[in-house]
Amino acid sequence: MAKPIPKIGSRKNGRIGSRKHARKIPKGVIHVQASFNNTIVTVTDVRGRVISWSSAGTCGFKGTRRGTPFAAQTAAGNVIRTVAKQGMQRAEVMIKGPGLGRDAALRAIRRSGILLNFIRDVTPMPHNGCRSPKKRRV
């Protein structure tokens, strides 16, 4: 053989897996996980494969400021900018958790011009499963 066949895991050519993701997806799902201390916004396709993500922490906020609604807004704005270049027009939003990021991220998504199909709340709810942590005393 004249040319060596590049293996999947070979590092010389860059990872082959990442080349597949430069595709255009008109419809996607935006997951917003809003806890009290942070907000993580992930954009996936309809099947659930992650396209890109951003969080309040990666936007440069640290500590208590990550939990604020402004941080959630910047995180959502970041993700939308990355993804709008790939041509996403419609999205479904899945919200998880309590926290101020819920409202702020939603409003940022609405403002950016992406059409919202559905808003779902997918906070994990046990059917009385594991024992929850002890109550905080105040």
Add this chain to the structure above:
Amino acid sequence: MTYLLYPPLILPCPCGWRNHILAPPSSTATTMNPVQRRGLSGSVQPGQDFVGRSRSRSVRCMANPRRVKMVAKQIQRELSDMLLTDKVLQFAVLPEASLGADRYLSSLTTISDVEVSSDLQVVKVYVSVFGDERGKEVAMAGLKSKAKYVRSVLGRRMKLRLTPEIRFIEDESFERGSRVIAILDKIKNEKSLENQNGELSDSSAHDDDNWDDVDPDEGIIYVD
């Protein structure tokens, strides 16, 4: 509060925790009372309602401002949790949840802020609703009708000496902020469009000049 007329006075607290100093009016929250349950230990300290009466001054008990903040944060956590898990409250906010459409929401209610008065008796809960006008009205009306129920559940969940009275207030700051940012973005987009258009027209004018120059002075380079 007119009781702060005299020079500072040291009163021994009846519960023996510490001595209280009545400070002159310049101090903000007069720290009168030991905190009922401080974060130091889980043991219960019996709280005192009155420090003492002296010379017809009535003294009111105020909690430590730090404790007020902690209680506010805890109430926010509990109420957000209730909004997520409690069926009764969810049905009050979103009536279609009872029909089974609870995973596809028409409006989203969030507790954006909780303010507690310094004597821990009144709690103002600022609620922000995402959705259309009707959704907002329905959500706020539902919450206000369930204020007593919320108060009782909160009393069961949190160990406070007196469960505070809860008032729900609509929070419009998110809405306003969003509108302002949308307007600013629009202006920015318009400006960038203008700049692009301006550049295009400049380059076309330059081309026209070159076309008109048919004279032998072609070597002359016109520099803008």
